[in-house]
Amino acid sequence: RFQSVAGVLQPPALHTALLSVARLRCSDATLVQTFERIMSEDLHRLHVKNLPAVLDAFTQLYQSCGENDQMDIEGPEGAQRRRFLARLTSRIARQLRHLRPQDASRAMQGLDRLGFLDPVLLQEASEIVPRQLAMRPAIDTLTLLESYAAAGNADGFMLPCLRRALLPIAPEVAPAALGGEASAPISTVPISQLDDIEAVRLVAAFIALQHREGLLAA
Numbered sequence: 160r161f162q163s164v165a166g167v168l169q170p171p172a173l174h175t176a177l178l179s180v181a182r183l184r185c186s187d188a189t190l191v192q193t194f195e196r197i198m199s200e201d202l203h204r205l206h207v208k209n210l211p212a213v214l215d216a217f218t219q220l221y222q223s224c225g226e227n228d229q230m231d232i233e234g235p236e237g238a239q240r241r242r243f244l245a246r247l248t249s250r251i252a253r254q255l256r257h258l259r260p261q262d263a264s265r266a267m268q269g270l271d272r273l274g275f276l277d278p279v280l281l282q283e284a285s286e287i288v289p290r291q292l293a294m295r296p297a298i299d300t301l302t303l304l305e306s307y308a309a310a311g312n313a314d315g316f317m318l319p320c321l322r323r324a325l326l327p328i329a330p331e332v333a334p335a336a337l338g339g340e341a342s343a344p345i346s347t348v349p350i351s352q353l354d355d356i357e358a359v360r361l362v363a364a365f366i367a368l369q370h371r372e373g374l375l376a377a
Contacts, residue, residue: 164352168197170201170205170206171206173198173200173201174209174212174213177194177198177213177216177217178216180194180220181215181217181219181220181223182189183276184219184223185220185223186223186224186225187191187224188224190222190237191221192239192286194217194220195217195239195240195243196239198213198243199239199242199243199246202246202250203241203249203250205209207258207264208252208258208259208336210233210250210251210258210260210266210349211251211258211263211266211269212245212265213247214247214251214265214266214269214270215265217247217269218246218269218272218273221273228292236376241371242361243306244273244275245275248275248277251266251270251280252280252283253278253318255280255283255284255287256291258319258355259291260288260291260292260303260320260348261289261303262289263284263288264284264288264314264316264317264320265286267281267284268314268316269279269314271316272317281316284316285316285319285320286361288316288317288320289320289323289324289327292320292321292323292324293323293327293349294323296352297325297350297352297353297357298352298353298357300321300324300325300349301325301353301360301361301364303321304318304321304325304362304364304365305360307321307364307368308363308364308365308367308368309364309367311367313368313370314367315367317372318368318370321370321374322365322370322372322376323348323350324349326349326350326376327349327360327371351364357362360372
């Protein structure tokens, strides 16, 4: 029944339907293919802030269908999926600087799980996200770090970005000359915005996440 009405749904309704089906862990491959086809046609109409959630929903659906390696799917279905993921990845790449840091990280995680994480996109995100975080008050970045610690989410992309925003390398020092980033002198400018209790919270969050570089820097 859904397939008969999906084509007339507006992007907000289609987005809501996709998230609902993903939460239900739907394993109907035909339904997933219908979503791929329609979403591909309406991708340009989706708001940029919804793109990470759309990617995450499809990642969950592929896992529910037992299709973790998207490059190994053969036939027309595999070709359609690769075209769709390429379009979605391209849209995310173009809009990366307009995403919230945590949403950009969520997109990187989803692409990595799908095997679609392009090294150029990863490099671009690694430059954009720390800059975005550095523009925030340190307490806001600390709160974000603590949310990752509370969820036990040791995100290999986001944690280094958070560490660089809160404890950046001193700009006058060349890291390469000091044997690596972790041993380079750390700028105290961002962390100086935190009081003693907040500094303790910073260390506690890095301990909870077992993030060695953050502990060494702190």
